[in-house]
Amino acid sequence: MTSSKLIFCALALGVLTVLPPFLDAGWQNALNTLLIASLYALAFNLLAGQTGLLSFGHAAYFGVGSFAALHLMLATEDGLAFPTPLLPLAGALAGLLTGLVAGWFATMRSGVYFALVTLAIAELFHSFAPHLKELFGGESGISGMRMPWAGFTFGTTLEVYYLTLGWVLTCGALLWAYTRTPFGRLTLAIRDNEQRVRFMGYDAHVTKTVIFAVSAMVTGVAGALQAVSNETANYAVFGAHVSSQVVLFTYVGGATLFFGPVFGAVAFSLFAFLVSDLTRSWLFYQGLIFVLVMLYAPTGIGGAVTQWLRQPRQRSYAQLAGPAVLVALGGAGIACAVVFLTEAVSVLFGLDYANLKRGAETLPDFALMGLNWGPLSPLTWGLPLVLMVGGILALRRGVRRLTDAEPTFNSNAAKEGLTV
Amino acid sequence: MTSHSETPALSLRGVVKSFGALPVIQGLDLDVAKGHRHAVIGPNGAGKSTLFNLVSGMFPVTEGQILLNGAPITGLPPHRINRAGLSRSFQITNIFHRLSVFENIRMGVLARHGRRFDLFSAIARRRAINDETAQILDTVGLTRRGDHLAGDLTYSEQRALEIAMTLSTGADVILLDEPTAGMSREETAQAVELIRKVTEGKTLLMVEHDMSVVFQLCDQVSVLVYGDILATDTPEAISRNAEVQKAYLGEEAA
Amino acid sequence: MEFLIISTLNGVIYGLLLFMVSAGLTLIFGMMGVLNFAHASFYMLGAYLAYALSPVIGFWGGLLLAPVLVGLIGMWVERVLLRRVHAHGHAHELLLTFGIALIVVEAVKLVFGDFPVAYQVPTELRFAAFTVFGTDYPFYRMFIGGTAVAMFVVLWLLLTRTRVGIVVRAAERLPQMAEALGHNIPIVFMSVFGVGAALAGLAGAVAGAFYPTNPNMAAELGVIVFVVVVVGGLGSLKGSLLASLLIGLFSSFAVGLDWSLAGLLDLVGLGDWAREIGGLLTTQVSSISGTIPFALMLLVLLVRPAGLMGDRS
Numbered sequence: 001m002t003s004s005k006l007i008f009c010a011l012a013l014g015v016l017t018v019l020p021p022f023l024d025a026g027w028q029n030a031l032n033t034l035l036i037a038s039l040y041a042l043a044f045n046l047l048a049g050q051t052g053l054l055s056f057g058h059a060a061y062f063g064v065g066s067f068a069a070l071h072l073m074l075a076t077e078d079g080l081a082f083p084t085p086l087l088p089l090a091g092a093l094a095g096l097l098t099g100l101v102a103g104w105f106a107t108m109r110s111g112v113y114f115a116l117v118t119l120a121i122a123e124l125f126h127s128f129a130p131h132l133k134e135l136f137g138g139e140s141g142i143s144g145m146r147m148p149w150a151g152f153t154f155g156t157t158l159e160v161y162y163l164t165l166g167w168v169l170t171c172g173a174l175l176w177a178y179t180r181t182p183f184g185r186l187t188l189a190i191r192d193n194e195q196r197v198r199f200m201g202y203d204a205h206v207t208k209t210v211i212f213a214v215s216a217m218v219t220g221v222a223g224a225l226q227a228v229s230n231e232t233a234n235y236a237v238f239g240a241h242v243s244s245q246v247v248l249f250t251y252v253g254g255a256t257l258f259f260g261p262v263f264g265a266v267a268f269s270l271f272a273f274l275v276s277d278l279t280r281s282w283l284f285y286q287g288l289i290f291v292l293v294m295l296y297a298p299t300g301i302g303g304a305v306t307q308w309l310r311q312p313r314q315r316s317y318a319q320l321a322g323p324a325v326l327v328a329l330g331g332a333g334i335a336c337a338v339v340f341l342t343e344a345v346s347v348l349f350g351l352d353y354a355n356l357k358r359g360a361e362t363l364p365d366f367a368l369m370g371l372n373w374g375p376l377s378p379l380t381w382g383l384p385l386v387l388m389v390g391g392i393l394a395l396r397r398g399v400r401r402l403t404d405a406e407p408t409f410n411s412n413a414a415k416e417g418l419t420v
Numbered sequence: 421m422t423s424h425s426e427t428p429a430l431s432l433r434g435v436v437k438s439f440g441a442l443p444v445i446q447g448l449d450l451d452v453a454k455g456h457r458h459a460v461i462g463p464n465g466a467g468k469s470t471l472f473n474l475v476s477g478m479f480p481v482t483e484g485q486i487l488l489n490g491a492p493i494t495g496l497p498p499h500r501i502n503r504a505g506l507s508r509s510f511q512i513t514n515i516f517h518r519l520s521v522f523e524n525i526r527m528g529v530l531a532r533h534g535r536r537f538d539l540f541s542a543i544a545r546r547r548a549i550n551d552e553t554a555q556i557l558d559t560v561g562l563t564r565r566g567d568h569l570a571g572d573l574t575y576s577e578q579r580a581l582e583i584a585m586t587l588s589t590g591a592d593v594i595l596l597d598e599p600t601a602g603m604s605r606e607e608t609a610q611a612v613e614l615i616r617k618v619t620e621g622k623t624l625l626m627v628e629h630d631m632s633v634v635f636q637l638c639d640q641v642s643v644l645v646y647g648d649i650l651a652t653d654t655p656e657a658i659s660r661n662a663e664v665q666k667a668y669l670g671e672e673a674a
Numbered sequence: 675m676e677f678l679i680i681s682t683l684n685g686v687i688y689g690l691l692l693f694m695v696s697a698g699l700t701l702i703f704g705m706m707g708v709l710n711f712a713h714a715s716f717y718m719l720g721a722y723l724a725y726a727l728s729p730v731i732g733f734w735g736g737l738l739l740a741p742v743l744v745g746l747i748g749m750w751v752e753r754v755l756l757r758r759v760h761a762h763g764h765a766h767e768l769l770l771t772f773g774i775a776l777i778v779v780e781a782v783k784l785v786f787g788d789f790p791v792a793y794q795v796p797t798e799l800r801f802a803a804f805t806v807f808g809t810d811y812p813f814y815r816m817f818i819g820g821t822a823v824a825m826f827v828v829l830w831l832l833l834t835r836t837r838v839g840i841v842v843r844a845a846e847r848l849p850q851m852a853e854a855l856g857h858n859i860p861i862v863f864m865s866v867f868g869v870g871a872a873l874a875g876l877a878g879a880v881a882g883a884f885y886p887t888n889p890n891m892a893a894e895l896g897v898i899v900f901v902v903v904v905v906g907g908l909g910s911l912k913g914s915l916l917a918s919l920l921i922g923l924f925s926s927f928a929v930g931l932d933w934s935l936a937g938l939l940d941l942v943g944l945g946d947w948a949r950e951i952g953g954l955l956t957t958q959v960s961s962i963s964g965t966i967p968f969a970l971m972l973l974v975l976l977v978r979p980a981g982l983m984g985d986r987s
Contacts, residue, residue, distance in 0.1 A: 052765075054765050054768070054769075105972075105976055108976060109975060109976070109979060111764065111765075112703075112707075112709050112764065112768065112908075113975055113979050115709075115768065116709075116900065116904060116971070116975055117972065117975050117976070119897075119900070120901075120968045120969075120971045120972040120975065121972065123897060123968040124965060124968045124969060124972065127962070127964045127965040127968065128962065128965050131962060177542075178539065180542050180543060180544065181538055181539050181540065181541060181542065181543060182530045182535045182536075182538040182541065182543050182546070182549075183536075183537060183538050183539045184539075184543075185519070185523060185526070185527070185530075185543060186527065186530070186536070188516075188518070188519060189516050189519060189523075189527050191518075192516040192517055192518050192519060193514060193515065193516050193517075195514065196510075196514045196515070196516065196585070197527070198497070198498045198499050198502075199476065199498050199499070199502055199507070199508060199514075200499075200502060200507075200527055200528045200531050200585065200588070200589055201499050201502040201503045201528070201531035201532070201536075201589050202499055202531060202536055203497075203499050203536075204499070207536070207537075210537065214539075240893065240897075244772070244776070247769070247772065248773075251769055280783075280788075281780065281784055283776070283780045284777065284780035284781060284783075284784060286776070287773055287776035287777040287780055288777055290773040290776065291755075291770065291773040291774060291776075291777060294759060294766065294769055294770045294773055295755065295758055295759065295770070298759065298762050298766060342784065345784055345785060346784050346785075349784070349785045349786065349787075350787070351787070
């Protein structure tokens, strides 16, 4: 890793370690969720970005990890002397075993068929789990309690946070080290050209199964961490939502970078935490962001930024400030317009407005962001229109000016770790 | 057809391959002597690619046996055949585009050293492996391109890489599928020298269309026509063989 | 006996409904190699649009206009969105359709609310088609089935008897060759996508009145439709029909069956032993009727990915 990256990592580490005691429980919880999401995304990307196998059913291993941890937790409640901080090991083991079996079958297929197999496996878990009461607690799930260990009660959010932090950092470091092993390089080769790998003496099926199992193992740890912090889980953890969230995180952040998925997980988790209280439409925004990234930044936001950073600078940072401001303003304008329109639609079609309409002769004004707007007034629709058009123009101009450097010969790319 | 009693490096006995009802290879016998450079030539559609695919394990044979150094490899998957000591190149360059040239070659070296499931060591520290890779890189003349992405190489550089990758697994029996396809006269001459150098002491089976290459490199030539071997002999003898001329050029030339 | 007849009727009709939705999906995959994750969203849009339009232009108006609108939306999606990411490969297209599915669901929730809407069969259609063993069988169910059959016939005739159909079938086999022969393949792709979407929309408009219309309907139907197209064979229309009927009949019968492994073991006298063990052995088919289609899908994918009638290649 280059020195600037190392500095950035050290800084992030410092903040994550030192800051939380000064935050309120809500924020600590959000950081906890964010860390778990990052680990989940890193584990997922081992399969998706590094091996080229897109899994649409990773919730299966996340869920298996959750339940394994809960069962172990229940055992410690009954007297088993197992250290609480090591509870996620159960998730790792469960994920590994499930991943070996599932992976053996799933990697018999590739492409869309592989994705469908993983989807089917997750759906099997999801629809079967409510009927297996001993294993998955039926409809209501299983609940446990963190037992105190070595002087720690593990009763506060902060203690749980540090537990999560420790595990996430350890597993993250292991995944990073993985990319530096011969097997890690083989993983990338399989993505590029599986056939050639076979003809060079590797059993591709067994290799892919092992990769799948490793990915499932770390996913199991993430699931276990969530179960340990929530102290409960039910069959919903096998649901499509859990499988699809990790896909969103990874591809918005960028699947071709090691830290891309982390970026996506952090961005979306923060977004959910900050915005979900403000509006019910936050899932819509999430989907919209995902589609926009897929259309305009196919390597993800992380990928686009990294590619841009790598190009040799013709002009100084001062000269780039202007276009950067344009991009920021343009983006902000578009975002404001979209939010305004979405929220306006939400209000206009909502139940409250329907009630308002009933008593009035003409369409009454609606309230949004503290102001009143007339639904037929040109100002109401003109404002977002102007913001949108202006924003798009500014954004395009700014991006064009920013990327106005010579295209570089990608010789440096090979030196950077993960093939990017 | 071996000139001494030593086991041939590669042996095909009664090999038949049909795709559905269409027979492509029909009862083919072929021996490639150890240490020889052996070419397979023939008109288009004769089955040369199919032959390579059968030997390297891409397709199963319909009937017949294939022996590598006397041991049967019929029906084995490609990775097992490779580990048994046979390595092939591809007519359409089949490299790892997004990895560096160095890594492309190292993939084979790692396999040779048995490091197929090594999740536990740092690859940068594996001195023996990296040295060996550097050596192969040097042999094919790609040292200064080692850090570049394989996808960024020129066509003939990629062909050289293709050969390097074929060698990297340390196999004794090398199959090269039209190694000089698409090359200019200069590039071909360089390729011939390279092939000569790297197959020193190994057994080579090569599909080629360029007769000058065959003449420069090979001890034996087999002519494949309609899925069967028409004749096997030295290049000079083959070029004078009337039946071969007829097969290539039709009745008029004979 | 009554159970048999009613379940068969229900099963066939549900199967035909599944076929209406899966036909478009399998055609699109066969032709463009894209598994459209958003296909069930078109189904949902059809229902919601019909619901929104029917107060304005009547039930029949909504029924006719909603599929057209959905078809236009489908064409727009293909032309503007999918085509842009085509160069990045199938995985990328898959992801994009996945994102579109998310947006459509949330947009519907935004406009219509996160609860079911009262899209109902109009009173003039609420009569019994016939009576079976004392139970009235609703006409509207037959209407759903009839629409599906009519749709299949029209599609079949279109594909096999018209010039357009031949071009479409050629484009499915070898798109580049068809383009080299002078046919406008991009327009063909866009049209097929649009028609596929319109069919799903029609299914939604017709079925939404009978079954609950809520934001969850896309997700619920979506997975089953995937099972159908996999079992039938990705790309095969006939396979889709066969698999739809199979799954439709199975779902219909399974909910009423109290069979379990323990019951099976009764035949060899081990029934009570099985019941003592409990767990999996006493689970009834009716409770896991939702699981079995996925097991079937998994089996097909692993053993014979071409499905019942798909291309072996």
